Amino acid sequence: MVTRRFLLVGEGNFSYAAALSEVEEPGTSLVASCPQGPTALAGNPVFQENLLRLRERGAEVRFGVDCTQLADAFAMDGWKFDRIYFNFPHCGRKAGVAKNRELLARFFQSCTDVLAERGEVHVALCRGQGGTPADCPKREWHNSWQVVAMAARGGLILSNVHPFNSEAVPGYKCTGYRSQNKSFHVEGALNHVFTRSLPFKESQPMICRVRLDDHWLTFPVPEALVGKINRGFLEINSSHPVRTINEKLIAELGKMFSLRRLKCPTSLLPEKSYCNHFAWSSDSLSAPFWIIPQKEKILHSEFSAAETTCDMEELLVSFSRLHLQKHLEWKREQEGQKRIESPTKFSLRPSLLVHAQDIIQRHDFLPGSLHILSGPVFRKCLISPFMLPTFHETLFVYGFDKKTSDSCLHLFLENLKCSLHDLLTQRLPDGPELSSSLTFKLQENKKDYVIYVKPRNFGPVEIVGLVIGSVITSATSQIYKDLDFVFASVNLDLLVMLVWGISDWRILWTFDHRFLDHFASGKVEPFKTFSLYPPSYVHDVSFWLDGERGFDEVEFHTVARAVSQDMITSIQLLNRFQHPKTGQISLCYRLTYQTCDRALSHQQAIMIQNKFRTEIQQCLHVTVRYSHTNLDSRKIHVSLP
Incomplete structure (x- = not known):
C-alpha cells in the first residue's frame, strides 16, 4: 500500500489533526505541527487530550514549525507531502489584510519546497476572506486576502473550492491566534484546494x-x-x-x-x-x-x-x-x-x-x-x-x-x-x-x-x-x-x-x-477546468508612432502574443492623441494579463509588461512614453476564467 503523507501547519489545540487522524483511510501518515513550543501548551487540557489521541494513532507532532519556512523543518528528512493543511491562517491581534496576505504568500512559497509533485494545499478561510467569486457575500477585492493571487507567488493554482465542513471531522474546535480561547466563526467558511501549476519558462528559439x-x-x-x-x-x-x-x-x-x-x-x-x-x-x-x-x-x-x-x-x-x-x-x-x-x-x-x-x-x-x-x-x-x-x-x-x-x-x-x-x-x-x-x-x-x-x-x-x-x-x-x-x-x-x-x-x-x-475515457462530457478564478492584471502602455513607418495593428498584437506567451487576453485602444505642434501621434493601449493553466503573479505580469515595452520599440520602431500615468496604471483584480 502506498503511504500518503499529510502535513498540518498552524495547529492550535490539535483538535483538527486528532479528528483527521481518526477519519482518514489506512496508509495515511500524518504530521501535525504548530509554531509554539511544547511548554506553551502544557497547561491546556484540550491539547493534552488531542496529543494523546494523535500518538495513539501513530501520528507525529512537531513544535516550533514556522509555516513560512517549511523546508527548515522537513527538508532534512527529504519528505514530500501529498497534502498540506492550513486552517484559518491569521497573523494575530489586529493585523490588517495586507499582513495576512503576506502571510499567505510566504506560506504558499514555502509549500513548494515540501509539496509532492501532484500534491494539494488546503487553506480554510472565513466567509468572504478569499476574495473569489465563490465567496458569499463577496468582499471588495482590495479588502480580501486575495488568496488566488497570493498562491500564484508560490506557483500554485486554485483547483477546487468547497464549503469547510467541520462536521466531517468530529471533535474539531477551532481556536484563535496561537491557541487563544477565542475561536473563529466558521459559518460560511470555504476550503480552498491548490495544486502545482506548470512552471514559467523563458521562450527558447x-x-x-x-x-x-x-x-x-x-x-x-x-x-x-x-x-x-x-x-x-x-x-x-x-x-x-x-x-x-x-x-x-x-x-x-x-x-x-x-x-x-x-x-x-x-x-x-x-x-x-x-x-x-x-x-x-x-x-x-x-x-x-x-x-x-x-x-x-x-x-x-x-x-x-x-x-x-x-x-x-x-x-x-x-x-x-x-x-x-x-x-x-x-x-x-x-x-x-x-x-x-x-x-x-x-x-x-x-x-x-x-x-x-x-x-x-x-x-x-x-x-x-x-x-x-x-x-x-x-x-x-x-x-x-x-x-x-x-x-x-x-x-x-x-x-x-x-x-x-x-x-x-x-x-x-x-x-x-x-x-x-x-x-x-x-x-x-x-x-x-x-x-x-x-x-x-x-x-x-x-x-x-x-x-x-x-x-x-x-x-x-x-x-x-x-x-x-x-x-x-x-x-x-x-x-x-x-x-x-x-x-x-x-x-x-x-x-x-x-x-x-x-x-x-x-x-x-x-x-x-x-x-x-x-479526455482519456473518450466520453463527451463538459470540461472542468483545473485552474479556478485566475487573477488578471491590467497595465497600460503609451507610445509615439514613427510617422514614416506607420503602425501595424496585427503586428502589435502578434508581438504581445509572443512576448507574453499568450498570457495577454485583451488589448484595448484607450486613447489616440495627436500633438498640436509636431503632428506626432501617440497611442495608449490597455493590456489584460491572465492565464488559464499557470500561476501568474503580479510581479511576473510586471516583468512581462516591461519586456513588452522594450520589444515594441525594437520591432515596431515606436517610442514608449514613460509617464507617471503609465507607471501607476498597474491594477489587479480577479475575474472568471
Missing part, C-alpha cells in the same frame, strides 16, 4: 527542419508559435479532443460517402501561391506568418544549445512539387542529383484551402469520393477569445458529375450540416439537452457559405455567434471539365470548444497532463 528530396531546409519558428508546432494532436496515438472530434465528424460523413484520407503536406507555401481568398479563415484583421527558410549547411549537432530543434521529417511530407516547380530552378549536378536554389519567401499556411486545387490535380483523384485532409494552420491575428493564431482544420474536397450537380451538392451540404449538428447537440447525464443553433449563411456571391453557430450557455458572457468553417461551391478545375466541386473546411478547435464547453482556446495547447486526463 526553435528551429524547424523540413525535408526536400536530398536536402533539408531550416527556418526559425515565429516566437508566437513556439509550443504550437509539431504537437501531433491529430496523430493516431493521440487522445486530444481535436482528434476525437475530427474522427467523429469523418465517421458521420463516412456513413454516406466513400472516404479517401490524405496525408497532410508540409506547412510551407511559396509566396506566389499565396491566395488572399480563404473565406472564413482570412480577413482584414489577419495576416500570414512569413518566413525565409535556408538550405541547411551545418550538421544537426551544431545547433546552438539554446535552440530547440523540431524535426518534421516524420510528420510532414516534403514540399508540394506542384508549388516548387513554379518558383525554384532545378539543375542537374555532375552526379545527376537535383539542386535547390535558395527560396525567397514562404508563408505558413493560413488554411488548408490552399491545398484544394492540388488535391483535384492529383493523378489518383477519384470523383464521387470525399477526399479529406486534416492538419494545423497558422495566421497572425488580433488577440481575441475566438480568433486563434493556430488551430486544426479539416478540409473536405468532393467532385461530382455536372449532370447531377444540384442533387450531389444538396446531399453533401445536408450531410455535413447534420453531422455538425449531431456533434453540437449533447445530452448531459440526467440533464437537459444542450444544443447550438447551426446555419449555413450564404455569401454575397450566392454560391459560397460560412458555417455559423450561435452557442447557448457558452462561457461567462453571451456570444452572438461563431464562424467555424466555410463551404465553397464556386470552385472549378481546368482538368475536369465535366465535374463540379465543393470544398468545405471546418475549424476543429472551435468545434471542440463548443462541444466540450471550453471558453478559452489556450487550454487546448496546454502541456498540463490534467487537460488530456479529462
Whole structure:
C-alpha cells in the first residue's frame, strides 16, 4: 500500500489533526505541527487530550514549525507531502489584510519546497476572506486576502473550492491566534484546494527542419508559435479532443460517402501561391506568418544549445512539387542529383484551402469520393477569445458529375450540416439537452457559405455567434471539365470548444497532463477546468508612432502574443492623441494579463509588461512614453476564467 503523507501547519489545540487522524483511510501518515513550543501548551487540557489521541494513532507532532519556512523543518528528512493543511491562517491581534496576505504568500512559497509533485494545499478561510467569486457575500477585492493571487507567488493554482465542513471531522474546535480561547466563526467558511501549476519558462528559439528530396531546409519558428508546432494532436496515438472530434465528424460523413484520407503536406507555401481568398479563415484583421527558410549547411549537432530543434521529417511530407516547380530552378549536378536554389519567401499556411486545387490535380483523384485532409494552420491575428493564431482544420474536397450537380451538392451540404449538428447537440447525464443553433449563411456571391453557430450557455458572457468553417461551391478545375466541386473546411478547435464547453482556446495547447486526463475515457462530457478564478492584471502602455513607418495593428498584437506567451487576453485602444505642434501621434493601449493553466503573479505580469515595452520599440520602431500615468496604471483584480 502506498503511504500518503499529510502535513498540518498552524495547529492550535490539535483538535483538527486528532479528528483527521481518526477519519482518514489506512496508509495515511500524518504530521501535525504548530509554531509554539511544547511548554506553551502544557497547561491546556484540550491539547493534552488531542496529543494523546494523535500518538495513539501513530501520528507525529512537531513544535516550533514556522509555516513560512517549511523546508527548515522537513527538508532534512527529504519528505514530500501529498497534502498540506492550513486552517484559518491569521497573523494575530489586529493585523490588517495586507499582513495576512503576506502571510499567505510566504506560506504558499514555502509549500513548494515540501509539496509532492501532484500534491494539494488546503487553506480554510472565513466567509468572504478569499476574495473569489465563490465567496458569499463577496468582499471588495482590495479588502480580501486575495488568496488566488497570493498562491500564484508560490506557483500554485486554485483547483477546487468547497464549503469547510467541520462536521466531517468530529471533535474539531477551532481556536484563535496561537491557541487563544477565542475561536473563529466558521459559518460560511470555504476550503480552498491548490495544486502545482506548470512552471514559467523563458521562450527558447526553435528551429524547424523540413525535408526536400536530398536536402533539408531550416527556418526559425515565429516566437508566437513556439509550443504550437509539431504537437501531433491529430496523430493516431493521440487522445486530444481535436482528434476525437475530427474522427467523429469523418465517421458521420463516412456513413454516406466513400472516404479517401490524405496525408497532410508540409506547412510551407511559396509566396506566389499565396491566395488572399480563404473565406472564413482570412480577413482584414489577419495576416500570414512569413518566413525565409535556408538550405541547411551545418550538421544537426551544431545547433546552438539554446535552440530547440523540431524535426518534421516524420510528420510532414516534403514540399508540394506542384508549388516548387513554379518558383525554384532545378539543375542537374555532375552526379545527376537535383539542386535547390535558395527560396525567397514562404508563408505558413493560413488554411488548408490552399491545398484544394492540388488535391483535384492529383493523378489518383477519384470523383464521387470525399477526399479529406486534416492538419494545423497558422495566421497572425488580433488577440481575441475566438480568433486563434493556430488551430486544426479539416478540409473536405468532393467532385461530382455536372449532370447531377444540384442533387450531389444538396446531399453533401445536408450531410455535413447534420453531422455538425449531431456533434453540437449533447445530452448531459440526467440533464437537459444542450444544443447550438447551426446555419449555413450564404455569401454575397450566392454560391459560397460560412458555417455559423450561435452557442447557448457558452462561457461567462453571451456570444452572438461563431464562424467555424466555410463551404465553397464556386470552385472549378481546368482538368475536369465535366465535374463540379465543393470544398468545405471546418475549424476543429472551435468545434471542440463548443462541444466540450471550453471558453478559452489556450487550454487546448496546454502541456498540463490534467487537460488530456479529462479526455482519456473518450466520453463527451463538459470540461472542468483545473485552474479556478485566475487573477488578471491590467497595465497600460503609451507610445509615439514613427510617422514614416506607420503602425501595424496585427503586428502589435502578434508581438504581445509572443512576448507574453499568450498570457495577454485583451488589448484595448484607450486613447489616440495627436500633438498640436509636431503632428506626432501617440497611442495608449490597455493590456489584460491572465492565464488559464499557470500561476501568474503580479510581479511576473510586471516583468512581462516591461519586456513588452522594450520589444515594441525594437520591432515596431515606436517610442514608449514613460509617464507617471503609465507607471501607476498597474491594477489587479480577479475575474472568471
